[in-house]
Amino acid sequence: MTRPTTLGALRATPHQHRSVKEELRTNLVAALRSGASAFPGIVGFDDTVLPQVERALLAGHDLVLLGERGQGKTRLMRTLVGLLDEWTPVVEGCEINDHPYAPTCTRCRRLAGELGDELPVAWKHREERYGEKLATPDTSVGDLVGDVDPVKVAEGRTLGDPETIHYGLVPRTNRGIFALNELPDLAERIQVALFNVLEERDIQVRGYLLRLPLDVLLVASANPEDYTNRGRIITPLKDRFGAEIRTHYPLEVSEELVLIRQEAQLAAPVPDFLLEVVARLTRGLRESPSIDQRSGVSARFAITAAETIGASALRRSALTGEADPVARVCDVPGVLPTLHGKVEFEMGEEGREQEIFGHQLRVAVAETFRDRLRGLDLGGFSNRFAEGSTVETGELTRGDELLDQLGTIPGLAKVLERLDLGDAPSHGEVASAVEFVLEGLHLTRRLAKETVDGVTYYGA
Secondary structure, three states: OOOOOEHHHHHOOOOOOOOHHHHHHHHHHHHHHHOOOOOOOOOOOOOOHHHHHHHHHHHOOOEEEEOOOOOOHHHHHHHHHHHOOOEEEEEOOOOOOOEOOEOOOHHHHHHHHHHHHHOEEEEEEHHHHEEEEEOOOOOOHHHHOEEEOHHHHHOOOOOOOHHHEEEOHHHHOOOEEEEEEOHHHOOHHHHHHHHHHHOOOOOOOOOOOOOOOOOEEEEEEEOOOOOOOOOOOOHHHHHHOOEEEEOOOOOOHHHHHHHHHHHOOOOOOOOHHHHHHHHHHHHHHHHOOOEOOOOOOOHHHHHHHHHHHHHHHHHHHHHHOOOOOOOOHHHHHHHHHHHHHHOOEOOOOOOOHHHHHHHHHHHHHHHHHHHHHOOOOOHHHHHHHOOOOEEEEEOOOOHHHHHHHHOOOOOHHHHHHHOOOOOOOOHHHHHHHHHHHHHHHHHOOOOEEEEEOOEEEEEO
């Protein structure tokens, strides 16, 4: 559809001027009534966080999201853009996105007086109406609100001319959504500059007699104040936010699994049961007394682990010529040391990091093994070792080599069915399932295991 390019043409359409919060409210109500997802890609918040966010938006409140690292706060803030109208009119060339019906800056008011219905109109997509700033200690008031532009002064304008102002990020997001990440990191004297934005909905720049009624939704994220040493949200600023919403990690293993599938970019296939092991490992670390739970275990831990396990399978393929690289249980222990930096251990646990990771991994594999293969007759696997034979495997053992050592295994088809590997699994998937069963039998004390120089031997 051709969009109007002048004020007069815009007045001839049914378009109505709404504030950004009215816009968000109307579109959210429409989404709720239609049953459509208003927050695509957000996992595990359906019954906890999202209802609170919806109430805050419907009430027209600015909000702050409190939660440990890697809980999806930034992702949630960015999905709010989808609740804005796809296109909105602005005065062409306006730095702060003035609406043609109600211009507020000096330049746009002057143009509206001079041009009348010929005032040029441009259109902005909703993706252009979102601004985001990571709050760092060196952030200034000028960055957020604005300051005098020395270049404009040098061009001949006087210091008293309001058009010498260079607008900051907040006014440049006028008629949109402004997100401030890690709000406590912002110096307290800078937080004071946000008072007027949140309450009086305007800004003040140096000594100018300037009042810009801003139309903006302000969303901030923060870590819980009771353990952050970097700063705090000052009390008057907290009071000006309409809603304070606490986020959390996925409450169920199934939700963690959905998140991993959604976010991980895998270099080689990683079977679902192995992703479930990663999800249970992440959950186990979050519940472990050896881990500093005030810091948390980010969802990025699980995502990175899954990606690295896939990369390990691809590495095996490159080194051994394996034609069908699929991740196996043997790929997991080798990637854990690279993830130490994502977890903070309690005082007194120094030197035990690998031991703690190893224990949690064994628990995760055993739980997944019991959950997936409970009640299944695995005698075909254990009988293979009745006469004292062994099977050799490892991260550089090809899948076909592993399968050749075992030969035909009674009951394998039922195992593959339980592990959701389909009617025609590849050799790599079969090898992954077989190794998972061998590890599960070992962890349930039905099979011995020994690892020497990176090579694992399963036997009677």
